[in-house]
Amino acid sequence: MKLFRKYFTFPTDTSAENLGINVLNLGHNIHPSNKPYPDGQHPDDYYFEWEKGRSLKEYQIIYIPKGEGYFESSGLPPQKIDAGTIILLYPDVWHRFRPEENTGWEEYWVGFSGAYAKYLLEQECFNAQKPIIKVGFNTEFLETFSRFIKIVEVREESYLKLSSFLLIQLLGIVYTSVLLSNQKKSRKEDIIDQIRNEIHQKWNSNIDFEQLAQSNNLGYVWFRKTFKEVLGTSPNQYHLLLKLRKAELLIQDSHLTLAEVAYQCGFESEFYFSRIFKKKMNYNPSEIRKRNSKPE
The missing domain is CATH 1.10.10.60 (Homeodomain-like)
Structure with missing residues (x-):
């Protein structure tokens, strides 16, 4: 399969900031098995070596619909990542992650900032010390990411504001998933x-x-x-x-x-x-x- 990869850097948009949320980057990648991660095409601002890890100045949602891997962050032991997992990254929190060598993985991600994003992710149900959220194969999440990428690729008028609305939709799905996961499953x-x-x-x-x-x-x-x-x-x-x-x-x-x-x-x-x-x-x-x- 041909690898598909897009990295987008969003210009600052005053109208989008008025929504309290600002999209900073967006991407989708299929990382094959038995290949170094991150690869050489990773943007410089987001590249990291496994031994050193990294911290960001933004929030990120990373969704792994396929494959397996590992995740670590400050104060947390290494955690296994299975298909259907969301990783929620907070600003200035050291972390590192990578796919299992013999499986690789598929990943979607979006980086963002803003007052509304900060307000939402500081709600009681979210916690920087609990960044792993299990949602399984979530078709609504995948479809929203796909629409997100298509809107940004076409870059029609008002695509920045539409991007902010789609990010709010993604955050709503994550919020709902966390609330549901906090309830005991039948x-x-x-x-x-x-x-x-x-x-x-x-x-x-x-x-x-x-x-x-x-x-x-x-x-x-x-x-x-x-x-x-x-x-x-x-x-x-x-x-x-x-x-x-x-x-x-x-x-x-x-x-x-x-x-x-x-x-x-x-x-x-x-x-x-x-x-x-x-x-x-x-x-x-x-x-x-x-x-x-x-x-x-």
Whole structure:
């Protein structure tokens, strides 16, 4: 897969500052396995050596939707990072992180400052000593980041203010996730979380959900009803949307043909893939590259 990487530096925008939040940088990177991290293309202001670590003058949200790694910060022991983890960085706090060498990882990040950001991240539910937030595979979070990047790439009028609104939306998702994680999970949620992890491990395979329920000592009717109750959609639809989201990223980040993308994502044919993609995502998969190929 061709690596996709964008770093943006935002100019100061008075209208955005009036919202109490100022976007400083934004990016998405797929770091492959068995490669040094950070690599040589990391911006100088954010580059760090593992032995020394770093501290920033801004807040950052880092989301790891795929892969594994490690994180350390002042006063905290090393912590394992799994797929579906948010790392919340505070200004002037020493830290360091890197992906597991044999897995690599995918990362999204946004750096920001401002009075509203400071107010929100000083709420009682947030804590610089608890920077790791587990959200799992959060499609709303990924879609917001994707819209964020597209708006900045196109740089249409008012993109700075739109960027601030999207950052507020991201912070709202993080805030909600922290509040929910502070509540004790029910037994149902624990079971569904475990099965959801299995679905993510087999995302591009045909999954027999009756067999999956049976292997977890569950009745299929109870499993299907509870899955929808906890996640708001059926197991089949969740799996389908997961594959479509992966396909969208492959189209955006690689030079694979649509037929190759369909095959890698477990669809029976390019025709079926294109038809179901259009139905569920409300646009044709071929439009993704057309949008990305437009000059800024």
